[in-house]
Amino acid sequence: MQIQIAEENYLRVIFLLGRSGTEYVSTNAIADRLKTKPSSVTDMLKRLSEKKLVSYVKYKGVKVSTLGKNVALDTVRKHRLWEVFLVEHLFFGWEEVHEVAEQLEHIQSKKLIEKLDEFLGFPKYDPHGDPIPNSLGEMPKIHNTVLMSEIELNRGCHLVGVKDSSKAFLTYLDGQNIKLGSEFIVEARFEYDGSLNVILDNKKSLSISQQVAKNLLVSCHE
Amino acid sequence: MQIQIAEENYLRVIFLLGRSGTEYVSTNAIADRLKTKPSSVTDMLKRLSEKKLVSYVKYKGVKVSTLGKNVALDTVRKHRLWEVFLVEHLFFGWEEVHEVAEQLEHIQSKKLIEKLDEFLGFPKYDPHGDPIPNSLGEMPKIHNTVLMSEIELNRGCHLVGVKDSSKAFLTYLDGQNIKLGSEFIVEARFEYDGSLNVILDNKKSLSISQQVAKNLLVSCHE
DNA sequence: CAAAAAATTTAGACGAGCCAAAATTTATTC
DNA sequence: GAATAAATTTTGGCTCGTCTAAATTTTTTG
Numbered sequence: 001m002q003i004q005i006a007e008e009n010y011l012r013v014i015f016l017l018g019r020s021g022t023e024y025v026s027t028n029a030i031a032d033r034l035k036t037k038p039s040s041v042t043d044m045l046k047r048l049s050e051k052k053l054v055s056y057v058k059y060k061g062v063k064v065s066t067l068g069k070n071v072a073l074d075t076v077r078k079h080r081l082w083e084v085f086l087v088e089h090l091f092f093g094w095e096e097v098h099e100v101a102e103q104l105e106h107i108q109s110k111k112l113i114e115k116l117d118e119f120l121g122f123p124k125y126d127p128h129g130d131p132i133p134n135s136l137g138e139m140p141k142i143h144n145t146v147l148m149s150e151i152e153l154n155r156g157c158h159l160v161g162v163k164d165s166s167k168a169f170l171t172y173l174d175g176q177n178i179k180l181g182s183e184f185i186v187e188a189r190f191e192y193d194g195s196l197n198v199i200l201d202n203k204k205s206l207s208i209s210q211q212v213a214k215n216l217l218v219s220c221h222e
Numbered sequence: 223m224q225i226q227i228a229e230e231n232y233l234r235v236i237f238l239l240g241r242s243g244t245e246y247v248s249t250n251a252i253a254d255r256l257k258t259k260p261s262s263v264t265d266m267l268k269r270l271s272e273k274k275l276v277s278y279v280k281y282k283g284v285k286v287s288t289l290g291k292n293v294a295l296d297t298v299r300k301h302r303l304w305e306v307f308l309v310e311h312l313f314f315g316w317e318e319v320h321e322v323a324e325q326l327e328h329i330q331s332k333k334l335i336e337k338l339d340e341f342l343g344f345p346k347y348d349p350h351g352d353p354i355p356n357s358l359g360e361m362p363k364i365h366n367t368v369l370m371s372e373i374e375l376n377r378g379c380h381l382v383g384v385k386d387s388s389k390a391f392l393t394y395l396d397g398q399n400i401k402l403g404s405e406f407i408v409e410a411r412f413e414y415d416g417s418l419n420v421i422l423d424n425k426k427s428l429s430i431s432q433q434v435a436k437n438l439l440v441s442c443h444e
Numbered sequence: 445c446a447a448a449a450a451a452t453t454t455a456g457a458c459g460a461g462c463c464a465a466a467a468t469t470t471a472t473t474c
Numbered sequence: 475g476a477a478t479a480a481a482t483t484t485t486g487g488c489t490c491g492t493c494t495a496a497a498t499t500t501t502t503t504g
Contacts (some may be wrong), residue, residue, distance in 0.1 A: 007460095
């Protein structure tokens with residue numbers, strides 16, 4: 001069965017929005033993410049449903065089928081491997097890679113992606129800390145990860161991922177010189193607005209809003 | 223003006239078949255090269271003509287306009303740079319790269335292609351010896367090149383390109399261990415069928431048919 | 445040069461994807 | 475539990491790119 005580029009895009013988004021295919025996703029959510037109209041989404045959902053790639057219940061939502069999940073995993077794999085390539089070898093910023101990877105992920109060549117994986121050294125995580133499925137579609141174990149908004153005070157932690165990969169958020173982090181791997185200590189948490197005082201890489205002290213802290217995934221040392 | 227992927231493909235092929243846009247190209251030639259039907263080609267030629275990307279004369283043929291030539295050069299540049307990447311960094315064979323590059327050439331990102339060019343070290347020729355336009359659309363000077371079928375006997379030469387980049391031909395060359403850069407001496411030429419006896423890399427002696435010799439571009443030493 | 449062959453174009457149709465506007469269903473609120 | 479609001483689907487229509495079959499033009503050949 002031939003799977004179209006647009007279909008791959010829909011499947012990837014349905015898979016990701018539905019927490020790896022476990023939850024139903026709404027038509028509007030998909031339309032938002034793909035910058036298209038709800039009516040277009042409905043059209044596509046019917047097609048994907050006919051092809052047995054999703055399970056679609058009118059007015060309720062959609063989730064990927066086993067078949068659709070495999071396609072989605074493959075697309076996610078390609079997307080994230082290309083992101084690694086762009087950041088590590090072509091020196092793109094992590095906020096720039098998504099749009100280009102969204103094109104590159106549709107290149108059809110089994111050999112290409114396996115060779116690329118090897119060239120990159122079989123990376124486990126993409127530049128945003130998101131896990132990269134291996135060639136069998138298996139996700140690596142997620143880091144033992146907590147939201148920065150939740151961690152105890154005065155404990156050494158480092159950034160392992162972001163929940164929000166939007167350009168706006170990533171550009172904000174760039175501006176604060178916050179990168180994957182950055183070391184943190186949360187000095188204080190303010191009841192008033194949930195904001196934090198954080199010491200970054202044992203130097204700069206800065207204030208982090210709750211909104212931001214809820215989108216930073218950190219791993220804490222023993 | 224938005225240029226579609228299919229349009230880019232047509233422009234590249236019209237440009238290349240028409241010797242860099244100097245000659246008119248026939249509908250059938252385009253259909254052959256793109257593995258599509260002549261009627262589809264005619265449809266597309268009308269569209270390209272309306273967009274002022276080609277000059278199209280019914281029943282006569284088509285050639286790229288100045289505008290179309292720029293698009294074609296850009297596409298050729300991307301195509302050939304990706305071919306270099308695939309061969310040099312992912313260790314594809316030169317006979318495998320065309321199909322993948324045909325997909326990669328349509329990725330839209332000015333930054334990507336400039337970064338890739340830099341990553342590759344600004345190569346001047348692709349894995350088949352074809353010249354790569356620079357970012358201004360300028361072709362590097364072609365090597366001072368002769369067909370192997372034309373060279374004098376007992377003169378040291380090396381392979382700098384192939385006229386035929388088909389998978390069949392390249393696979394044949396692989397089988398004979400003939401690569402870009404291989405050193406040659408033509409020992410003898412037979413009137414009977416135009417075939418040659420060649421010494422390859424100062425070792426193996428082999429017979430080359432005229433058909434093959436006419437598709438090998440060589441450069442001879444002083 | 446007329447007839448046959450080859451190349452090309454036209455006509456009509458189709459699938460993929462998308463959209464706006466209208467209709468329908470579900471959710472919310474009084 | 476109506477009435478309203480929000481979400482979703484349907485309807486009809488559009489572009490892009492392709493195809494087959496038929497018509498036309500150009501080229502070749504006897």
